[in-house]
Amino acid sequence: MKNKISILIVEDDSFSSTFLVTMLDNSGLPVETITPAASLAEAFEALNTGHYDVILLDLNLPDSRGHDTLTRLTKQFPDKVVIVITGEFDEETGLKAISRGAQDYLLKGKYSIADLAKSIRYSIGRKEAQEAAKRSERVFKTLINNLPQRVVLKDLFSRYQFCNRNFAESLDASIADVLGKTDYDFYPEAAARHNVAVDWEVIQTSKSVEDVLRYDKNGRECITRVLATAVKNEVGTVEGVLCVYEDFTKRVQYEEEIQKANEELQKTNLQLKEMQSQLVQNEKLASIGQLAAGVAHEINNPLGFVSSNFTSLEKYLETFTSLLDAYENAAQQLLRNESQSAKDLIEQIEARREEEQLDFILNDIPGLFADSKEGIRRIIQIVKSLRDFSRIDQPEDFSEFSINQGLQATLMVAQNELKYAVTVETEYADVPDVFCNSGQLNQVFLNILVNAAQAIAEQQRRERGTISIKTYFDETYVSCDIKDDGPGIPEKYLSKIFDPFFTTKPVGQGTGLGLNLSYDIVVNKHKGKLLVDTHEGQGTTFTIRIPRNLDITTEDTRHKEVEHGIQNDLVCR
Amino acid sequence: MESKTILFVDDEERILHSIQRITFKKPFNSLFAGSGPEALKILETRDDVAVLVTDMRMPEMTGLDLLRVCKEKYPDIVRIVLSGYSHITTLLTAINQGEIYRYILKPWESEEELLGSLRDALAHHDELKNRNVPEPVSSEGEE
Numbered sequence: 001m002k003n004k005i006s007i008l009i010v011e012d013d014s015f016s017s018t019f020l021v022t023m024l025d026n027s028g029l030p031v032e033t034i035t036p037a038a039s040l041a042e043a044f045e046a047l048n049t050g051h052y053d054v055i056l057l058d059l060n061l062p063d064s065r066g067h068d069t070l071t072r073l074t075k076q077f078p079d080k081v082v083i084v085i086t087g088e089f090d091e092e093t094g095l096k097a098i099s100r101g102a103q104d105y106l107l108k109g110k111y112s113i114a115d116l117a118k119s120i121r122y123s124i125g126r127k128e129a130q131e132a133a134k135r136s137e138r139v140f141k142t143l144i145n146n147l148p149q150r151v152v153l154k155d156l157f158s159r160y161q162f163c164n165r166n167f168a169e170s171l172d173a174s175i176a177d178v179l180g181k182t183d184y185d186f187y188p189e190a191a192a193r194h195n196v197a198v199d200w201e202v203i204q205t206s207k208s209v210e211d212v213l214r215y216d217k218n219g220r221e222c223i224t225r226v227l228a229t230a231v232k233n234e235v236g237t238v239e240g241v242l243c244v245y246e247d248f249t250k251r252v253q254y255e256e257e258i259q260k261a262n263e264e265l266q267k268t269n270l271q272l273k274e275m276q277s278q279l280v281q282n283e284k285l286a287s288i289g290q291l292a293a294g295v296a297h298e299i300n301n302p303l304g305f306v307s308s309n310f311t312s313l314e315k316y317l318e319t320f321t322s323l324l325d326a327y328e329n330a331a332q333q334l335l336r337n338e339s340q341s342a343k344d345l346i347e348q349i350e351a352r353r354e355e356e357q358l359d360f361i362l363n364d365i366p367g368l369f370a371d372s373k374e375g376i377r378r379i380i381q382i383v384k385s386l387r388d389f390s391r392i393d394q395p396e397d398f399s400e401f402s403i404n405q406g407l408q409a410t411l412m413v414a415q416n417e418l419k420y421a422v423t424v425e426t427e428y429a430d431v432p433d434v435f436c437n438s439g440q441l442n443q444v445f446l447n448i449l450v451n452a453a454q455a456i457a458e459q460q461r462r463e464r465g466t467i468s469i470k471t472y473f474d475e476t477y478v479s480c481d482i483k484d485d486g487p488g489i490p491e492k493y494l495s496k497i498f499d500p501f502f503t504t505k506p507v508g509q510g511t512g513l514g515l516n517l518s519y520d521i522v523v524n525k526h527k528g529k530l531l532v533d534t535h536e537g538q539g540t541t542f543t544i545r546i547p548r549n550l551d552i553t554t555e556d557t558r559h560k561e562v563e564h565g566i567q568n569d570l571v572c573r
Numbered sequence: 574m575e576s577k578t579i580l581f582v583d584d585e586e587r588i589l590h591s592i593q594r595i596t597f598k599k600p601f602n603s604l605f606a607g608s609g610p611e612a613l614k615i616l617e618t619r620d621d622v623a624v625l626v627t628d629m630r631m632p633e634m635t636g637l638d639l640l641r642v643c644k645e646k647y648p649d650i651v652r653i654v655l656s657g658y659s660h661i662t663t664l665l666t667a668i669n670q671g672e673i674y675r676y677i678l679k680p681w682e683s684e685e686e687l688l689g690s691l692r693d694a695l696a697h698h699d700e701l702k703n704r705n706v707p708e709p710v711s712s713e714g715e716e
Contacts, residue, residue, distance in 0.1 A: 296657065296659075297630070297657040297658060300657025300678075300679040300680055301585045301587075301588060301657060301679060302587075303679075303680040304588055304591065304657070304679035304680035304681065305585070305587045305588050305590065305591035306591075307680050308591035308592070308594065308595065308680070308681065308684070308687075309591050309594060311595075311683070311684050312591065312595060312684075315684075356598075357598055360597055367590060368590075368594065371587040371590050371591065374587065375587065419632075420630070420632050
């Protein structure tokens, strides 16, 4: 209660009014103001303009009589503290007043100053307590109605005593409609029986029971978690069951959706991986295809003239045979001494010789054999070189291999790409064999060589370019420099050249995987190094280093890789 | 009929040899050039060349460039490609830019494959020559 009290006296009898004021003055109450009002209208006016803690109300006023007076006042000002002062000697009137919103009643002439003071104090206190209770109920209702869960309080007979809005809504009814009813009024019988049995278990054991509803009241599938808790009074007797329902249907759905999305993601991931390996495979196939086309062309020429020569040789033989026949014929005629003279016969044969151009044939035969031998030699060499490349696709196929031999084979196979644009200079040291996948290493050589040749060709310069190949070794690595005098790699591209799909070639001409694959082969598969040294406008040198002993250097190389990263492999000046 | 001449161009001399072995008894003359510029030199001095047979990929001057020059300067010469390239783009470029009469692939399967094409080309050359009689001047306009 606040310290000072403002009081409104609604009393038409001025004597009574003055008497009340006198009593209040002597009551010891901390009175702030006392305002008299002689009618209900006056009281309304006062209440509209000022603040009063207590209204002392006479029920019989000139403009309103009896309980109507109180009703009208509390309706207009429901939060005011009203004490009814009535002249009627009637307890019933007083009780009626309290039921209509008055805090207390006093009978005129029957109360002392102390009664008045006590009544005012208690009324104010009671009103405050009521307001507080109302407020907390409002808070409670707001709280309970805004819970996402459905809440219902059941009595010992499983009748709904109280519920929140969500609960009522789940039964397609209003709160007022469901109160007093049971699960039997809403659920299918079997479900209701089950629920009531759960309630009974809670009441019996006074423990909480967790339950899951698989179907809602319409028999639709759902997943609802129910927590039934015993509600006890102060002395611990169970008075009812509080049921809290939480709908997990959506959550389970979400979880399922998330899981599905997750699976989808994993699938996509897998597809991407497959696609990537497919792309790498395509790149391999592309380089094999590129090779095949080049090699086919390389073979076409020698095969063309060898096979043609072979046919020509057949024709030559026909000529020889027919001429031999003619000679034999002549010899026999001469032996039989028949009419024709030897001279005639010889002349005939000479004519045949002329016709068949035997001189050309005889002159040509050594050339034909030389040409054909050369052609066959070339075909054999090309096929031999191809044999090394046929191992590109066998990733585990490691063996002792001389990189000199690999370079020679690669040059042979790549000749078609190289021979019109560049001159190749080689300087092979007597390098030891390394344990490697020769097919893969050859592919690295090929990628770098073809890149160099293409870069040189792109410059469209008059004179041919030069590619210098040098092999050498130290105690750790067998190395190979492939140096070109092409345009060099611009600095802005240098950090990207080993990235997958990075290419500066026109669309459709480069997959952007060649150097990426080379890096993978040298660094990851062989624990070696792939270094670039480039000078714009002067050329590029790629260095391939393959460890002489794969096992020992594995750890070492890995550490270095982590420490320095790929950037260290790139040098640009 | 005076004998006609076919000019073969290839940077692979042994291919030229093998062709010579096929053609030495045939009723036409064969000339051989190891490069595009060499072929053009021959064309400058000879006016009896009826058919040009060229490889596509050659240093100095590609077959395609030779075909273009030949088409421009000697449009009457029937042009044939003899190449190991069977890739469609190479083929299309030769056909569309070189306006060639035949595209023969290396290795040729039989002597007859090559000779047949050469005979057809010579006949085609004859036809073109006969058609080269100036066309009658058509009157312009309808009235």
